[in-house]
Amino acid sequence: MRIMPLEFYAQDAATVARQLLGKQLIHELAEGLVAGMIVETEAYRSHDDPGCHAARGKTARNAPMFEQGGLAYVYFIYGMHHCFNVVTGPEGVGEAVLIRALAPLQGVDLMIRNRRQDKVPLLCSGPGKLSQAFCIDMNCNRQNLREKPLYIVEGEEVQDITVTTRIGLTRGSHLLLRYYSSGSPFVSRP
């Protein structure tokens, strides 16, 4: 399986968000390997996007967004959940793609244990859920996604993609920057 190269992540957030559909996210944990196919993403742009964490400049929290594309940007939200993002673009830009849902492929038993939830379609169908299933927390922040233990590899071409507005935002909610595999039973919200 080919690990996605630097050039892939150097593209703009919307392009990467669309092209991430069908790719595989893999996390090699002490207890075993978990893998899933990306079925839902959201782009957060550096320009003309008030919903982007980087919109008001660089801070301690969003600093990883300004690094070179290909790193993980993880943040903690609502006192209990983590959101996993992929930094995109060249260094200094401030863009990222939120991974919102995965179709479980490998390590389903481990995901069930991590989530305390045994219904497979509910394991990774949301940003907080997949972070819990994959043991993604602040320790993964700033990690290079082109190296083990957390990395993204080539997957299958996704033919049918639906584009909608992003979910849960108070700002920039009108922008069409959410992408998902049409008809997938694993997306957070069809």
Next chain:
DNA sequence: GGTGGGATTAGCT
């Protein structure tokens, strides 16, 4: 040093 909001989820009505 205090405060308020947030790219969510599960469980109940």
Next chain:
DNA sequence: GCTAATCCCACCA
């Protein structure tokens, strides 16, 4: 549909 759970961080004093 509504709401509690729960905490880091940005912002203001």
